[in-house]
Amino acid sequence: MKINLPGGNVKELPEGANAFDLAKSISPKLAQAALAAKVNGTAVDLYRPLSDNDSVEILTFDSPEGVSIFRHSSSHILAQAVQELYPDAKIAIGPAIENGFYYDFDVEKPFTPEDIQAIEARVKKIISEKIPFVRSEPSTEEIQQYFSSKGEIYKLELLNAIKGLPSVYTQGTWKDLCRGPHVPDTGYVKAFKVLSVAGAYWRGDEKNKMLQRIYGISFPKVSMLEEYIHLLEEAQKRDHRKLGRELDLFSFHTEGTGFPFWHPKGMLVYNTIADFSRKAHLAAGYMEVKTPIILNEELWHKSGHWDKYKENMYFTTIDEQTHAVKPMNCPGHLLIYKNTAHSYREFPMRFFEFGLVHRHEKSSTLHGLFRVRQFTQDDAHIFCTPEQIEPQITEVMNFIMNMYKVFGFEDYKIELSTRPEKYIGSLEMWDKAEKALQSVLEQQKIDYQLNPGDGAFYGPKIDFHIKDVLKRSWQCGTIQLDFSMPERFDLEYTDIDGQKKRPVMIHRAMFGSMERFIGILIEHFGGALPVWLSPVQVKILPISDRFIEFASRVELQLKEAGIRVETDIRAEKIGYKIREAEVNKVPCMVIIGEKELESGSLSIRQHGKGDIGLLSLDNLISRLSDETRKNPVFNNN
RNA sequence: GCCGAUGUAGCUCAGUCGAUAGAGCAUUCGAUUCGUAAUCGAAAGGUCAGGGGUUUGAUUCCCCUCAUCGGCUCCA
Numbered sequence: 065m066k067i068n069l070p071g072g073n074v075k076e077l078p079e080g081a082n083a084f085d086l087a088k089s090i091s092p093k094l095a096q097a098a099l100a101a102k103v104n105g106t107a108v109d110l111y112r113p114l115s116d117n118d119s120v121e122i123l124t125f126d127s128p129e130g131v132s133i134f135r136h137s138s139s140h141i142l143a144q145a146v147q148e149l150y151p152d153a154k155i156a157i158g159p160a161i162e163n164g165f166y167y168d169f170d171v172e173k174p175f176t177p178e179d180i181q182a183i184e185a186r187v188k189k190i191i192s193e194k195i196p197f198v199r200s201e202p203s204t205e206e207i208q209q210y211f212s213s214k215g216e217i218y219k220l221e222l223l224n225a226i227k228g229l230p231s232v233y234t235q236g237t238w239k240d241l242c243r244g245p246h247v248p249d250t251g252y253v254k255a256f257k258v259l260s261v262a263g264a265y266w267r268g269d270e271k272n273k274m275l276q277r278i279y280g281i282s283f284p285k286v287s288m289l290e291e292y293i294h295l296l297e298e299a300q301k302r303d304h305r306k307l308g309r310e311l312d313l314f315s316f317h318t319e320g321t322g323f324p325f326w327h328p329k330g331m332l333v334y335n336t337i338a339d340f341s342r343k344a345h346l347a348a349g350y351m352e353v354k355t356p357i358i359l360n361e362e363l364w365h366k367s368g369h370w371d372k373y374k375e376n377m378y379f380t381t382i383d384e385q386t387h388a389v390k391p392m393n394c395p396g397h398l399l400i401y402k403n404t405a406h407s408y409r410e411f412p413m414r415f416f417e418f419g420l421v422h423r424h425e426k427s428s429t430l431h432g433l434f435r436v437r438q439f440t441q442d443d444a445h446i447f448c449t450p451e452q453i454e455p456q457i458t459e460v461m462n463f464i465m466n467m468y469k470v471f472g473f474e475d476y477k478i479e480l481s482t483r484p485e486k487y488i489g490s491l492e493m494w495d496k497a498e499k500a501l502q503s504v505l506e507q508q509k510i511d512y513q514l515n516p517g518d519g520a521f522y523g524p525k526i527d528f529h530i531k532d533v534l535k536r537s538w539q540c541g542t543i544q545l546d547f548s549m550p551e552r553f554d555l556e557y558t559d560i561d562g563q564k565k566r567p568v569m570i571h572r573a574m575f576g577s578m579e580r581f582i583g584i585l586i587e588h589f590g591g592a593l594p595v596w597l598s599p600v601q602v603k604i605l606p607i608s609d610r611f612i613e614f615a616s617r618v619e620l621q622l623k624e625a626g627i628r629v630e631t632d633i634r635a636e637k638i639g640y641k642i643r644e645a646e647v648n649k650v651p652c653m654v655i656i657g658e659k660e661l662e663s664g665s666l667s668i669r670q671h672g673k674g675d676i677g678l679l680s681l682d683n684l685i686s687r688l689s690d691e692t693r694k695n696p697v698f699n700n701n
Numbered sequence: 702g703c704c705g706a707u708g709u710a711g712c713u714c715a716g717u718c719g720a721u722a723g724a725g726c727a728u729u730c731g732a733u734u735c736g737u738a739a740u741c742g743a744a745a746g747g748u749c750a751g752g753g754g755u756u757u758g759a760u761u762c763c764c765c766u767c768a769u770c771g772g773c774u775c776c777a
Binding site for chain 1: 702703704705706711712732733734735736737738739740750767768769770771772773774775776777
């Protein structure tokens with residue numbers, strides 16, 4: 065029979081051959097690496113017989129699909145180990161995830177670290193036995209009978225939901241309901257590690273029973289696991305919470321859970337980004353505004369927040385009237401809009417604000433700067449005519465993507481979120497708004513993921529998710545199209561025909577939260593921020609106090625050139641001063657001693673690189689300014 | 702909110718099978734004036750997260766609360 069290969073080649077194989085035979089016929093190396101196969105677009109087991117004219121791709125650990133199959137098989141091994149050790153444990157669900165896999169168990173008592181050790185040992189044993197994964201397709205009744213005899217209520221529930229033919233995979237005597245495919249046998253998993261244990265609700269619903277979830281990771285080579293563990297350790301070093309403390313950028317206190325305190329150095333970073341953003345916005349035609357953080361109850365009823373967002377809001381009483389601390393800036397901007405009459409000639413009209421908002425997040429979700437209860441949005445609202453919607457959204461998308469580039473973020477994904485359960489406005493409005501966003505994404509040929517039901521309560525949105533080093537995806541930018549607020553606040557403008565009409569409103573944020581964005585930057589750069597963002601750009605290190613005077617003259621000149629500089633005048637050895645500046649991740653160190661005093665040039669040391677030789681003061685200044693000018697907005701000045 | 706873990710000096714961590722605690726770094730002071738990642742010495746620093754209980758006696762055992770961490774859920 066003929067088998068079509070991905071490159072367009074055709075391979076002749078005997079009748080009844082499977083993908084493993086195919087791999088062998090191509091190369092022994094491929095046969096060794098083969099985990100499963102993709103036949104006519106569907107992933108199947110390696111030993112499943114092929115048919116004439118099938119298109120076959122051998123899946124290895126090099127492809128995401130191969131990894132996912134490998135991890136999924138690993139989760140089965142984990143589940144087998146758990147049930148062998150704890151026969152009363154009921155198995156729920158065990159998929160591969162982005163970084164590894166998990167399996168959920170219903171057990172009497174949560175797993176202890178000792179349990180985990182025992183489980184890992186048992187997994188090793190199962191792996192060493194090289195038990196084949198065998199696929200079978202019994203009747204639904206047979207499967208039902210098997211799992212009910214074992215009391216596997218979760219499997220039965222899953223079985224009921226299956227449309228089409230269910231399948232079962234068996235390793236030795238252990239069986240699991242599973243679509244597959246799997247690697248040929250348990251021996252393929254050469255390295256296995258449990259990463260963590262956590263509670264998780266059955267089907268993610270907190271009304272359901274809490275199960276115990278074991279997260280794990282696995283690889284076909286031990287060295288890959290070691291590499292992964294090393295990577296995890298590296299990632300931990302980049303944790304912005306740790307770096308924030310070490311670099312003295314910000315802190316958190318029990319006196320205000322979830323409210324960040326910005327220290328002087330953190331404030332320098334914050335303000336540098338804010339200044340940059342402000343300039344960029346003004347250049348792009350935005351007008352900066354500032355609105356109060358406390359506004360009365362009535363306003364929030366009008367905006368719909370009272371009905372749809374109350375759980376996340378803080379309240380206070382002023383003169384016996386209930387007020388709310390703003391969780392969003394839009395109502396304030398609406399009041400400014402309404403303060404005067406507007407013409408179509410003013411459109412698109414863009415209000416921009418560094419808006420300080422408070423949101424009551426559940427305490428367990430707080431996470432450093434990534435998730436806080438008080439944060440500053442780089443928020444804007446664009447008022448425009450319905451015709452301007454698509455060009456405006458296109459413009460905003462480009463603006464956001466250009467801004468991300470300045471910070472070196474090219475890895476992000478875009479999501480389109482549609483009408484949630486809690487919403488305001490009519491279905492026609494939603495329909496129109498969702499179509500508008502979709503059409504922009506499609507016209508711009510942008511890859512996006514659809515997130516049904518995840519929109520804001522007043523409109524659908526396009527979100528930008530930046531990926532950090534820990535491979536976590538963080539929502540930053542957002543563009544939300546809103547027909548409801550203009551309606552609720554009875555916004556008007558006078559059109560060309562002299563008629564009063566209703567404007568459209570676009571909510572958008574770029575960094576989303578300044579706080580979170582700084583957290584992402586810290587992790588992205590491992591704390592070693594680029595020169596233009598570093599709180600201290602240059603540290604001057606005199607060799608001894610004989611050179612302090614010269615050092616202060618250099619310091620003064622650098623300061624005059626607008627460079628953030630500090631001098632370490634302590635009576636310490638130069639090695640000690642260098643070490644401290646390196647630990648503090650200061651990008652540039654200037655060493656001043658006898659040589660420099662005589663020659664008038666400066667010894668420069670770059671963070672992470674070491675001594676880079678001599679430079680004149682003028683040269684240093686122009687180099688540092690060049691670094692800063694890499695950022696395009698500063699280029700215009 | 703739920704499940705689990707953790708909470709000892711500013712930081713990282715020892716320790717106490719129940720008799721109120723120790724190191725390194727950081728800090729302060731003194732000495733050292735030194736050439737590319739840690740000079741030496743001394744001092745100071747803790748109601749052992751907070752509250753309650755058991756006990757002659759609790760930082761240690763038990764309970765509650767708070768916070769932190771890892772998840773479920775939510776979200777910028």
